[in-house]
Amino acid sequence: MPRRVTPPPPLGRPGQKGPKRAPTRRRKGARISLTRTQLAGVIGLTAIVALLGAYVLGNRHPHKPAVATVPTQSGPGKTGPRPPGAPPAPPPEQHAEQHAEAPAMPAPAVPPKAEALRTEAPRTEAPKAEPGKGAAWRRNAVPSPQMAAPAPGAAHARIVLVIDDLGVDRPRSTRAVALPGPVTTAWLPYAHDLADQTRAARAAGHELIVHVPMEPVGKADPGPGALTVNLGDEEIQRRLETDLASFDGYVGINNHMGSRFTADEGKLSIVLAELSRRGLMFLDSRTTPDTKGPELAARYHLPLVSRDVFLDDDQSPKAVQAMLAKVEEVARRHGTAVAIGHPHDVTLTALEHWLPTLAAKGFVLVPLTAVIAPPPGGT
Template identity: 50%
Template sequence: MGRRDVRRMLMGNKTPLWERPAVLVALMVGVLAIGVAIGMALGLWSGKSSKPPPGAEQAPAPVIAAAPPPPPSPSAAPDEDEGRPLLAPPPPRPDPGSSEALEFGHASDVVSLAPAPPPPSPEVKLPPAGAAVWLKNALPVPKTGGRPVIAIVIDDLGIDRRRSERMAQLKGPLTLSYMTYADDVARQAHDARARGHELMVHVPMQPQSHSYDPGPEVLEVGLSAEEIRRRLDWGLSRFDGYVGINNHMGSRFTSDAAGMRVVMGELRRRGLAFIDSVTSERTVGAEVARHFGVPFAARHVFLDNDQGVAHVRGQLAKTEAYARKHGAAIAIGHPHDGTIEALAGWLPGLEARGFVLVPVSTVIRMGNGG
């Protein structure tokens, strides 16, 4: 008789607990339950230990939202922006007290012109080109030594004589653009030229809004070619010694190819240059100037849509950055107190920072003004 038989006799032929299937299943379930309970307890403990101490804030996860597309201009066709100036940065902050700043409402703070457009259509007959008066009246090209150059154009001059005089007293060469209808403008321009500044004529052109008054003898859309020439001739007769013109306001007129063709034809005949103030992203100034063979350039930075000194200094820093990247920059400002103060502090150290101040004619000659 074996041990198992003896064991069964002693236990009354009953099967041991550890050999019964039900008991084994119950034991396995119990072990699993204990394991799950231990796991949950460890999870709760680790979660409590990872919480920040009372009063500490966790940085919220960054939320990246796509900017909504700008609303289309009500007056623009769907493909009207093709070939226009490239305007990457956001629009500037206009100063509510400045009509010329408000006129710049749809123009960019920093602007680069698009590549050259195709040649003019055969039906556009170009007038004979006159002698290059702009070169005759241009200041000599400063020695640059390969350094980036900056041209500062100050327009709206002549109306406020005191501030115009203060601007003309700054170290040059600046490019000073005088209003056609300013009193005593010939004397003011002559004095500025004697101080070593280059001259331009600031020609009033029609703005988009009827609430802004660009001044008398303004060039307007819809005028006959003869009337545009008459008004332009009046403005150009107010003083002499200038290299060309730039537009005062003009967001509507500079967007009108028909009117601008008349202007460029007259500039070509007179041998003058054109500086586009770019008061509208829809300007055709550069495009038409190329077609007519008119020497031109376009501004890259506005200095004083906000007239505060700190803002102007920031815009001058943008001008330096643009010139460093592209070799040349044109900035336009106005005879405001903040602009005068900022320029007075900025000009003396320009050469030490590796730049050369030049008249705008130098940038035109270099061919990188647009």
């Protein structure tokens, strides 16, 4: 017999029961169940939406970055979009008012070693002085007076008078400046009001030198800032620069004391090399027979003058008069005599009477620079 096939039940009708099917829509209030994978996807999508929102808000900010432009051919001052690969455009020029009002920017710091390499010129072992027209000692020199006619039977000779230790004792320094000139005045660099004192001396027709304190043999005190043999080379250089900055208008220096320092070739060479570099001269007071001044001056092509007579080691009137007579003797014999005295009352009184007699004896008083001979190797 043929097998009987039961047909599927017809679709449900209103009021008719049929097989249950999954609803195509979720009813309101139904619970949502998500797997872990679905939950991760929802979180990722939320993050992407948040990032897109921030990007949109950022592009809406009023301070947008400027677009680089290059000049176009459409006219002066016109700009257009920069083509790909074009070099960066130069910064726009500022107006003069902006430059004037803008605060100055500090210069970039340079390491000390690099700064020294950039600014310091290499030092030579024997720097040559500038004995020509541009030398400082020539620029600051006092004009030498005309040679006076010699008296009958007298030599025609020049005398240089140097007064040391000026500046500290103001009344006696003023008295020394009042001497008939030209007198060479040597000023201690640690004295006060040197600018005013030296200006007055210069106005009176006197030449100026710096009386640099240097270490003596023994226990005598040369004063503050003295150059001593136990100092390093850099400290000697620093102290010398301080002394040379105490006033201006000078032609060179001489040593205050210094019997130990001027006998030390290594230390004295630092001083004379700097004088040579600045175009100055050195008056060697010759406080020791062992001075290295002359040989170092020749090495550095430095103008040098040496002292012949000290006037007042003995401060009695008779001794000072004897030394003035010796000055005349040296001048007659050699044609030139260099005398050094100090602002002691006995010395100043003797000079006030002696200086007016020189012309009648056939001598002429000249500034220190008038007796500078061309240094070896110079012109």
